[in-house]
Amino acid sequence: xxxxxxxxxxxKNIKILTxxxxxxxxxxxxxxxxxxxxFTNMIHLQNLTKDFNPPVHINYTSYFILNAxxxxxxxxxFLSSIFVLKYNDNWRxxxxxxxxxxxxxxxxxxxxxxxxFPMQDLASPKGMExxxxxxxxTSMLAFSYILSFVLIAFVVYTIKRLTNKEVxxxxx
Numbered sequence: 147x148x149x150x151x152x153x154x155x156x157x158k159n160i161k162i163l164t165x166x167x168x169x170x171x172x173x174x175x176x177x178x179x180x181x182x183x184x185f186t187n188m189i190h191l192q193n194l195t196k197d198f199n200p201p202v203h204i205n206y207t208s209y210f211i212l213n214a215x216x217x218x219x220x221x222x223x224f225l226s227s228i229f230v231l232k233y234n235d236n237w238r239x240x241x242x243x244x245x246x247x248x249x250x251x252x253x254x255x256x257x258x259x260x261x262x263f264p265m266q267d268l269a270s271p272k273g274m275e276x277x278x279x280x281x282x283x284t285s286m287l288a289f290s291y292i293l294s295f296v297l298i299a300f301v302v303y304t305i306k307r308l309t310n311k312e313v314x315x316x317x318x
Contacts, residue, residue, distance in 0.1 A: 156312045163304050164227050167241075171223040178217040185209065208262035212255050219248050230308075235317035242308050245301050252298050256290035 185206060222244040229237030260283055307313060 152312065153316070156310075156316060159307060160313060160316065161231065163307055164230050167223055167304065168227040168231075171220045171227065174216065175220040175224060178213055178220060181209075181213050182217075185213075208258055212251075212258060215251055216255075219244060219251060223248070233317050238308055238317055242305055245305050245308075249298050249301055252294040252301075256287055256294060259290065260284075260287045 223241065226237045226241035226244060230241055263283060
């Protein structure tokens with residue numbers, strides 16, 4: 147009796163965590179796709195040449211690379227969450243490794259956004275404007291890391307739950 151209650155409780159917890167991952171990764175996937183469409187429209191609206199020659203003072207490279215990584219991670223989390231709901235052990239492993247990669251992404255992306263600021267001409271102005279830009283960049287970095295640590299805490303909890311001995315029994 148007690149064993150079946152534990153199994154049901156574990157199944158319920160896994161389903162809740164997996165649905166949270168499914169919805170969250172779906173929203174991140176949509177936001178990544180909207181960012182790609184937004185950058186593409188911005189480039190076309192600025193009447194840039196067909197060989198993608200953006201203005202020198204704007205650097206989109208880091209945003210495109212980070213957005214591509216975020217898009218790939220969200221697709222993998224989305225797909226693996228679907229199969230974890232069906233208790234497929236191979237996809238559970240994929241989900242755990244993808245969540246580990248997302249922790250690395252959450253630690254690296256804020257500093258990349260800080261170091262490779264897209265408006266290169268605004269990155270080093272002098273006087274009061276320079277101080278304001280640096281304050282904005284620093285506060286953006288602090289906010290990004292606070293959000294990253296909250297997400298990392300959830301991801302670590304999810305990884306611990308997915309690799310728990312009781313959960314592993316469900317995937318055999």
